[in-house]
Amino acid sequence: MLSRLSVVLVCAVLLAGCGGEPVAEEDKILIPSTSSPLGPSDGGKSAPSAQARPKEKKQRKANVVVAARAGIRFTAPAGWAPWTAKDLQGTARSTELQELLDRMGLTREQFASSLDDFDVFLVGLSGNLNVSTAGTSLPSEAEMRSQYATVTSSIDRVEDVDTAAGPGRVIHYSITAGSLTQHGASLMILTGGRVANLTITTADPSETSSRLADLLPTIRRA
Numbered sequence: 001m002l003s004r005l006s007v008v009l010v011c012a013v014l015l016a017g018c019g020g021e022p023v024a025e026e027d028k029i030l031i032p033s034t035s036s037p038l039g040p041s042d043g044g045k046s047a048p049s050a051q052a053r054p055k056e057k058k059q060r061k062a063n064v065v066v067a068a069r070a071g072i073r074f075t076a077p078a079g080w081a082p083w084t085a086k087d088l089q090g091t092a093r094s095t096e097l098q099e100l101l102d103r104m105g106l107t108r109e110q111f112a113s114s115l116d117d118f119d120v121f122l123v124g125l126s127g128n129l130n131v132s133t134a135g136t137s138l139p140s141e142a143e144m145r146s147q148y149a150t151v152t153s154s155i156d157r158v159e160d161v162d163t164a165a166g167p168g169r170v171i172h173y174s175i176t177a178g179s180l181t182q183h184g185a186s187l188m189i190l191t192g193g194r195v196a197n198l199t200i201t202t203a204d205p206s207e208t209s210s211r212l213a214d215l216l217p218t219i220r221r222a
């Protein structure tokens with residue numbers, strides 16, 4: 001459990017601040033969208049108009065992410081894009097990565113081989129999210145506090161939540177690497193005989209809590 005948890009937290013810290021970097025089109029497969037950023041096509045023809053037409057306010061369609069191995073689906077935060085394990089390894093600054101791995105007791109080889117176990121990486125300008133599986137039984141509050149105390153800087157609180165996919169438990173914590181402090185909320189959900197672990201991380205504890213509150217009602221079984 002601790003090895004998997006260590007990789008989860010390393011990923012969350014490494015992804016902090018990566019939201020402005022481009023994502024290859026072939027990697028954008030986790031979030032299907034039925035809308036086009038360019039609007040409907042009319043074959044290059046535009047109808048003349050004597051008066052300017054009022055602009056209609058367009059609403060961005062919800063992006064549903066399916067984490068098949070974890071057995072859940074949910075609506076992603078607007079603007080958060082999918083990343084791959086290859087993307088993550090490519091952004092890792094050597095000194096920062098080594099500091100985190102030393103702290104977690106992991107080698108670079110262990111870290112790299114563990115990335116393929118994740119269902120989802122999402123990155124936005126203000127935070128990131130990852131999904132993996134975490135066994136078959138929901139850990140108790142005491143177990144979560146014990147596990148996370150080993151690899152985080154501080155623990156804020158643990159709370160029970162209900163989702164349409166099954167019962168869950170959330171631990172809120174902070175983790176510091178060098179001068180960078182990130183605030184995370186790690187959600188464990190017992191669904192379909194397995195535990196899905198969804199972790200949200202931002203630079204602000206209030207935003208992390210808000211992101212989680214928005215996401216919880218959207219979680220369903222895959």
